[in-house]
Amino acid sequence: MTEKELNTEQKILDAAKEVFQKKGMTGTRMQEIADKAGINKALLHYYYRSKEKLFRRVFEIAFALFIPRIKEMLFSDKPILEKIDYFVDSYIELLQKHPYIPGFIINELNRNPEILVDIVEKNILIKQDHLIDNLEGQINQGIERGQIKPVEVRNLLINILALCVFPVVARPVVQGILFDNDPEGYERFLAQRKDFVKEFVKNAIKP
Amino acid sequence: MTEKELNTEQKILDAAKEVFQKKGMTGTRMQEIADKAGINKALLHYYYRSKEKLFRRVFEIAFALFIPRIKEMLFSDKPILEKIDYFVDSYIELLQKHPYIPGFIINELNRNPEILVDIVEKNILIKQDHLIDNLEGQINQGIERGQIKPVEVRNLLINILALCVFPVVARPVVQGILFDNDPEGYERFLAQRKDFVKEFVKNAIKP
DNA sequence: TCTATTTTTGACCAAATAGTTAAACATATT
DNA sequence: AATATGTTTAACTATTTGGTCAAAAATAGA
Secondary structure, three states: OHHHHOOOOOHHHHHHHHHHHHHHHHOHHHHHHHHHHEEEEEEEHOOOOOHHHHHHHHHHHHHHHHHHHHHHHHHHHOOOHHHHHHHHHHHHHHHHHOOOOOHHOOOOOOOOOOOHHHHHOOHHHHHHHOHHHHHHHHHHHHHHOOOOOOOOHHHHHHHHHHHHHHHHHHHHHHHHHHOOOHHHHHHHHHHHHHHHHHHHHHOOOOO | OHHHHHHHHHHHHHHHHHHHHHHHHHHHOHHHHHHHOOOOOHHHHHHHOOHHHHHHHHHHHHHHHHHHHHHHHOOOOOOOOHHHHHHHHHHHHHHHHOOOOOHHHHHHHOOOOHHHHHHHHOOEEEEEEOOOOOHHHHHHHHHHHOOOOOOOOOOOOOEHHHHHHHHOOOOHHHHHHHOOHHHHHHHHHHHHHHHHHHHHHHHHHOO
């Protein structure tokens, strides 16, 4: 029945997310996913035909989760300084909710960059040219009005992303070396960082 | 003979570096390393006893490569602003020479954070407490002298690292989406970034 | 040159792993 | 109740994989 089918299908997908995102494509065993979902291994192949197919599904869902905020950053028409505040706040919040995903995406795309080609193909949002034109316009407006100093769009965008993503992705190293491997201490650090990042970026581009 | 032994041992290590750093521990096959080294698979086990041991060796060497610059950043006694310039320059240069290593380290530590414990144990440099005391002192000095605004050491340090490392680690995503998958374009972008990052950081902490 | 030691190899093994199949089970339809 | 359809399982297969071993080849020492 549809009710039950969706349940099992969803249970599999949830289990697959958990294992794939933590151990990566090559580090994941189908048996572990089956165990975590509480079902037989053959059922995995009944719903998703192969490991690769299941993996793609998980990857696409994970990737899509981080698209909307980027899209807002690029296309919404808040003034630039306001936009930075909003983006940093909501992106760091999202990252705290899904800390494994960025590392997962980065790692898997490094292993096989082709995955992105397929995704871009499916996603009209990021397929279009002139992706950054709108944001660039807003930045230029800010410059003309003397609100910020001249700054190249992509450099700025990447810097903001870097400041948000890096502490989550490199957590084991940073927590291990600079925080004496204390998870609670690192958690407090992350919570406090939102404001630091916002001020850091805005100061950096202040005229 | 020692001459030949070192040669084979080194050939294996070089091949192992290449494969492990690109495909990760779980994605690597011993056979592939043997092929790349041009030797029999059994020889791998003759020189390094197991996949795990060979992997550890590769990981430790890769990790150690990125220690000295961090050490300089923490312990040398240049004034803070000068130090930032020097660190960003030399770190980005190092990253361009070894673009696969940071992603490799981040990924493997995510898979198994225990690795870092062993490494810290072996490395007196990063084992010591009060790692950041010296840098903190220099920052406080800069603040007192009115050269920079008040800023928390770890936040600043992590921001600098983030700005250097992220564009290399997340290259497939960023190049794919913001640079139309053009490697040369991205290469030019990276080359030009050194100066942008230095100015960005120094502006961010300007009083 | 003869012998001992080290290096290298091909053949092999046991365990793990993605995927298959045929049958059992459950559910809906009539 | 009988049948058809969809779901789940246990058992199995073929292949891959890390690792071993005994013998061959190369090298060193006498």
